Amino acid sequence: MRYLYLLFLLPTCCLAQSGSETVLQQLDERTPHYAEVAKQIWELAELGYQETKSTVLLQEELRSAGFTIETGVAEIPTAFVASYGSGKPIIGLLAEFDALPGVSQAAVPEKQARAGSNNGHACGHHLFGTASVASAIALKDWLDANEGSGTIRLYGTPAEEGGAGKVYMVRAGLFDDVDAVLNWHPSDHNGATAGSTLSNKSAKFRFYGVASHAAAAPEVGRSALDGVEAMNNMVNMMREHVPETSRIHYVITSGGEAPNVVPAYAEVFYYVRHPQMKEVRNIFNRVVKAAEGAALGTGTTMDYEVIHGTYNLLPNATLTRMVHQKLERVGGVTYTAEETAFATTLAETLPDSKRKPLSAAQSVVPFSAPDKPYPASTDVGDVSWTVPTTALRTATWVPGTSPHSWQAVACGGTSIGTKGMMVAAKTMALAGMELFSTPELLVTAKAELERRRGAGFIYEALLGDRKPPLDYRD
Numbered sequence: 435m436r437y438l439y440l441l442f443l444l445p446t447c448c449l450a451q452s453g454s455e456t457v458l459q460q461l462d463e464r465t466p467h468y469a470e471v472a473k474q475i476w477e478l479a480e481l482g483y484q485e486t487k488s489t490v491l492l493q494e495e496l497r498s499a500g501f502t503i504e505t506g507v508a509e510i511p512t513a514f515v516a517s518y519g520s521g522k523p524i525i526g527l528l529a530e531f532d533a534l535p536g537v538s539q540a541a542v543p544e545k546q547a548r549a550g551s552n553n554g555h556a557c558g559h560h561l562f563g564t565a566s567v568a569s570a571i572a573l574k575d576w577l578d579a580n581e582g583s584g585t586i587r588l589y590g591t592p593a594e595e596g597g598a599g600k601v602y603m604v605r606a607g608l609f610d611d612v613d614a615v616l617n618w619h620p621s622d623h624n625g626a627t628a629g630s631t632l633s634n635k636s637a638k639f640r641f642y643g644v645a646s647h648a649a650a651a652p653e654v655g656r657s658a659l660d661g662v663e664a665m666n667n668m669v670n671m672m673r674e675h676v677p678e679t680s681r682i683h684y685v686i687t688s689g690g691e692a693p694n695v696v697p698a699y700a701e702v703f704y705y706v707r708h709p710q711m712k713e714v715r716n717i718f719n720r721v722v723k724a725a726e727g728a729a730l731g732t733g734t735t736m737d738y739e740v741i742h743g744t745y746n747l748l749p750n751a752t753l754t755r756m757v758h759q760k761l762e763r764v765g766g767v768t769y770t771a772e773e774t775a776f777a778t779t780l781a782e783t784l785p786d787s788k789r790k791p792l793s794a795a796q797s798v799v800p801f802s803a804p805d806k807p808y809p810a811s812t813d814v815g816d817v818s819w820t821v822p823t824t825a826l827r828t829a830t831w832v833p834g835t836s837p838h839s840w841q842a843v844a845c846g847g848t849s850i851g852t853k854g855m856m857v858a859a860k861t862m863a864l865a866g867m868e869l870f871s872t873p874e875l876l877v878t879a880k881a882e883l884e885r886r887r888g889a890g891f892i893y894e895a896l897l898g899d900r901k902p903p904l905d906y907r908d
Contacts, residue, residue, distance in 0.1 A: 453580060457572050457863050458764075461856060468568045468859070469852040471495060475560035476847050479533040479553035481907040482593030485512045488531040488560070489590055492567050496588060499571045508606040510599060510902050514590040515608060518574045523613040523876055524585040525869050526821070527570050527862065528814065530594045531563035535907065539840040541847030543780035554843035557595065558620025558830050561846060561855040565618065568855075569862035576867055584870050587612065591813070593906075596636065598742035600813035602902045604820050605895045612821045613876050614753060614869050617814055618858040620846070621827035622790070622835045624766045625799035626758035628749035628824075632681065633711035634811035635718045635743040635896050638703050639665060639725045643734040645698035655696030656733040659689050662700040664728035669704075669721055676717055681707040681809075703741070709807045711745045711815075711896055741903055743896025745815035748886050751803050752879040753824035753865075758801040760864040766796040767829045767853045776848060777832045780841055790833035795854075810837075816895065819887055822879035826861055830854030 475488045489512040493503050501516040537554035538547040548554070555561075570588040577584065589608070593599040603609070641662055646655030669682060676682070683705045690697030706718045722738065729736035769777060769792065777792050817823050831837075831845040831854070845851050869875060 453576050454864055454867065456579070457576050457867065458860055460575065461568060461572055461860050461863065464568065465852065465856050468564050468856070469849070472560050472564040472852065472855060473847065475531055475563065476555050479551050479555055481535060481553055482532040482595055482597035482599070483510065483512060483902065483904045484907060485531050485592050488563070489514060489592070492529060492531060492563050492590055495567050496570065499574060501570070501574070501588070507608060508602040508902065510592055510602060510904070512590070512592040513599060513603060516570065516588040516590070517585060519577060519583070519585040521583050521585060523870065523873070524587055524611055525866050526587045526589060526609065526612045526615040527566045527866070528600070528615060528617045528817070529563040529566035529588055529590050530559040531590070532559055532593050532595055532597070534595055534838060537838065537840055537843055539843035541844055543776050543783070543844060545783070545840050554840070555846050556838045556840070556842045558842060558846045558851065559594065561620050561830050561851050562618065563590070565855045565859040566862065568859040569616070569866060572859070572863040573866045577870070582870060586866070594813055596742055597903060597906055598744055598813045598897060599902070601742070601744060601816045601895050601897060604816045604893065609817055609820045614879055615817055615821050615823040616862045616865055617823060617825040618862060619825060619827050620830035620851070620854065622829060622831045622833045623794060623799055624761060624797065624828050624857065626754050626761055626801060626824070626826040628751040628754040628803040629747070630709065630749055630807040631747040631815060632707040632709055632807055632809060632811045633714040633744060633746040633815065633896070634705060634707045635714050636703065636705045636741045637718070637738045638687065638701055638741060639736060639738045640701045641699070641729060641734045641736050643696065643698050643732070646696045648694045648696050652696065657696050658700035658734050659697040660732040661728050661734040661736060662686055662689065662702045664732055665702065665725045668724040668728060672720060672724065677708060677713060679709055680713070680717055681705070682717070682721070707811060709746055714896065740897050740900055741906055744811050744813045745819050745896065746807060747812060747815045748818040748823070748883070749803065750818070750822045750824055750879055750882055752875065752882050753822055755801055756868055756875060757824050757826050757861065757865045760868070761826055761861045762798050763864065764857055764860045766798055767850070767857060768796055769850070773848070773850050777850065780832050780844065781834060783841060784834045788834040788836065792833060794833040795829035819891070820893060822883045826858065828854040828857040828861070
């Protein structure tokens, strides 16, 4: 295997260092353009599987740079794969671009909804997608300039926020021939950590009863809301008897229309999380049993629809150490006087326990491989069980800012967000150059993946064989 890689990569060997300054300079020159692309996506703030304009913007950038685009992959209209080059190695980059509902915010340091939209990029995916596209194009230019061989493949991945877009792309085999995947995420700091996340499975449980007058003929009715509440009570009692690191959340999405009508329909939306996907399967099956029992006990019927399911992130320290080195070379984010004033005002809105010195945006935190998983979930997890995958975070938000907050939306619409975005773009470009130039690194990363996932691993999506829930945000 090692000699095959050397055969493919001989033209680019030892070129990563010699071309790096040119790549960084080109990205600096293109920063105003990429800032405008990101701002357009920030303003669109399109929800999962509805990112019709955002995906076109990113596709146009890649197409104009010479990439071949395959659209509508994995039965998802807004998903795409952009490719450039040929042969091995194949280096993938992930690009997200979906927003979140209910977090509308203007690009100001005080809470202020943005007129005309209820949505907002509270997780910075407008920056995520744009930086990945910038990195892919920079890598393409570097390969061309050095007459290198190999394939750059950028994956346009919709609906990360609860829609599990990448899972359907993994299930469709779109990552099967990839040698390594580069990935990043907006944050309030700069760092590359070889850590894991929580696996997650969600479903909507729908109860069906019999409507009746709640005062004149309650004995005739069978309350679907009773079914939901009985289920919730049983699951809440179950919390004492699940592994301590489990997380179960729910919201009642439909509970009836009027108090004097026995609800004939009710729905509750559940998330089940745990550091290991096997345990998520077990807990989720127990939640289903609780729903079945609730329906039996309340004289209602029940069905459920799995909405999404994601694996825990499988870290790859081999790749992440290399990315950390590139991030240290690029450095963090330095604020101008205007940005400092914005950040100072915004920081005053953060809880005291979350506030950090603004200077934290300039530094890079040391590399680490934590034992405890980051308490969130991502569909990148499924990618990481299929191909060696690495990630970094950059300070696109004022230090101390939490994701999914109005403060994150506000920062993402300013030059603070742009600066962090370009730190990510530069770091991934340098990392990609290293991967194209160092075949031994890819061999070692693949060996680590195989060791971590264990012998005989066969990928099976947590969400089963369901089709992408293109209407889950309707």
